[in-house]
Amino acid sequence: MFEKSTWIRLPRNVVVGHGVLDQTLDAVDELHLAGRPLVVSSPTPHAVAGERVVDQFEDAGYDPAEVVIDEASFDAVQRVIAHAEDVDAGFMLGVGGGKAIDITKMAADDLGLGFVSVPTAASHDGIVSGRGSVPEGDTRHSVAAEPPLAVVADTEVLAEAPWRLTTAGCADIISNYTAVRDWELAHRLKNVPYSEYAGALSQMTAEMLVDSASSIKKGLEESSWIVVKALVSSGVAMSIADSSRPASGAEHLFSHQLDRIAPDPGLHGHQVGVGAIMTEYLHSGPKGRWRDVRDALGAIGAPTTADELGIDDETVVEALTTAHEIRDRYTVLGDGMSEEAAIEAATVTGVV
Numbered sequence: 130m131f132e133k134s135t136w137i138r139l140p141r142n143v144v145v146g147h148g149v150l151d152q153t154l155d156a157v158d159e160l161h162l163a164g165r166p167l168v169v170s171s172p173t174p175h176a177v178a179g180e181r182v183v184d185q186f187e188d189a190g191y192d193p194a195e196v197v198i199d200e201a202s203f204d205a206v207q208r209v210i211a212h213a214e215d216v217d218a219g220f221m222l223g224v225g226g227g228k229a230i231d232i233t234k235m236a237a238d239d240l241g242l243g244f245v246s247v248p249t250a251a252s253h254d255g256i257v258s259g260r261g262s263v264p265e266g267d268t269r270h271s272v273a274a275e276p277p278l279a280v281v282a283d284t285e286v287l288a289e290a291p292w293r294l295t296t297a298g299c300a301d302i303i304s305n306y307t308a309v310r311d312w313e314l315a316h317r318l319k320n321v322p323y324s325e326y327a328g329a330l331s332q333m334t335a336e337m338l339v340d341s342a343s344s345i346k347k348g349l350e351e352s353s354w355i356v357v358k359a360l361v362s363s364g365v366a367m368s369i370a371d372s373s374r375p376a377s378g379a380e381h382l383f384s385h386q387l388d389r390i391a392p393d394p395g396l397h398g399h400q401v402g403v404g405a406i407m408t409e410y411l412h413s414g415p416k417g418r419w420r421d422v423r424d425a426l427g428a429i430g431a432p433t434t435a436d437e438l439g440i441d442d443e444t445v446v447e448a449l450t451t452a453h454e455i456r457d458r459y460t461v462l463g464d465g466m467s468e469e470a471a472i473e474a475a476t477v478t479g480v481v
């Protein structure tokens with residue numbers, strides 16, 4: 130008897146466009162959620178958009194509560210859970226970058242509350258995913274979390290955010306190329322479950338973004354539109370896979386390790402982009418497609434070298450040789466790179 134089953138949890142409303150932040154209330158009303166909204170954000174997103182969202186709910190007689198977090202950590206999740214219980218929240222809105230959205234979806238999952246994602250930056254593909262990514266000591270957890278019931282992505286807000294946040298989002302998408310390669314490798318070598326649909330969607334998303342690279346320009350609101358659609362699509366791939374595998378391979382392990390060891394870590398997307406240049410080299414060799422990855426990143430103005438990331442050469446090599454320890458996820462890094470091989474990969478690709 131055929132006994133397999135699968136649950137794919139996707140948002141019901143994805144609202145993208147100029148000024149749609151002011152439709153957050155409508156997007157929520159349409160979901161028939163009950164009770165008091167809790168708006169979770171971090172400092173800048175709170176000022177940029179969080180207060181406007183709170184005002185909308187206040188004007189509609191909802192009695193909204195709000196909380197501002199400043200880090201992505203399990204402690205922050207616990208603080209938000211405690212606050213939500215104190216104010217007797219009925220549902221939650223995460224307003225911000227990856228940090229605020231991850232914390233909100235994890236707290237909502239714990240409390241069994243509905244969650245609405247309101248990105249203020251097109252900087253990461255966790256906008257739609259049902260995954261949370263949080264460091265703890267020497268490891269980085271990718272945990273199941275509440276996927277959003279709705280996403281409200283205002284391209285006016287996204288376009289006004291610093292441009293580097295948008296290039297970080299592009300790089301997070303471009304890194305899907307190597308993430309899918311790692312996933313396929315793990316499937317072949319370790320029998321890790323693989324979804325053809327999620328793999329194909331993730332790869333197609335990266336290809337479409339690269340094909341649109343010439344339309345992604347600073348000062349053009351249309352760029353935010355292109356990037357946010359790609360971020361949504363990549364998040365959907367993660368939801369189909371019920372794993373971050375379609376969008377997170379060795380290049381993400383490299384970035385998570387940089388977050389631990391670099392004195393001043395860069396943006397998530399920028400780090401995974403530089404990681405992807407080197408892991409593409411590891412997959413396909415000196416004549417392989419690592420130049421295409423580098424050129425695609427360069428075309429949208431994302432960093433392609435350690436210097437541009439603001440880290441020194443030794444840190445790159447240390448992150449490469451220890452990245453496999455971040456979590457139990459088989460990738461092209463295998464059971465770890467030797468220092469010589471890491472120096473070679475970083476040098477040939479021009480990262481150092």
Ligand SMILES: NC(=O)C1=CN([C@@H]2O[C@H](COP(=O)(O)OP(=O)(O)OC[C@H]3O[C@@H](n4cnc5c(N)ncnc54)[C@H](OP(=O)(O)O)[C@@H]3O)[C@@H](O)[C@H]2O)C=CC1
Binds near residue numbers: 231286
């Ligand atoms: N769950 C998932 O599937 C995924 C999760 N992630 C996670 O997301 C995080 C990375 O996301 P990222 O957005 O780069 O990180 P942050 O949320 O830290 O945002 C980056 C910076 O941008 C600022 N910011 C956000 N919006 C605006 C705006 N409109 N104007 C000005 N500044 C703004 C933030 O301000 P402030 O400092 O005030 O917050 C912060 O300084 C990582 O923790 C990563 O692991 C990434 C991809 C997928």
Ligand SMILES: O=C(CO)COP(=O)(O)O
Binds near residue numbers: 254381
């Ligand atoms: O950043 C992600 C996808 O872009 C997912 O994060 P993890 O590497 O923590 O699973």
Ligand SMILES: [Zn+2]
Binds near residue numbers: 254301397398401
């Ligand atoms: Zn990522």
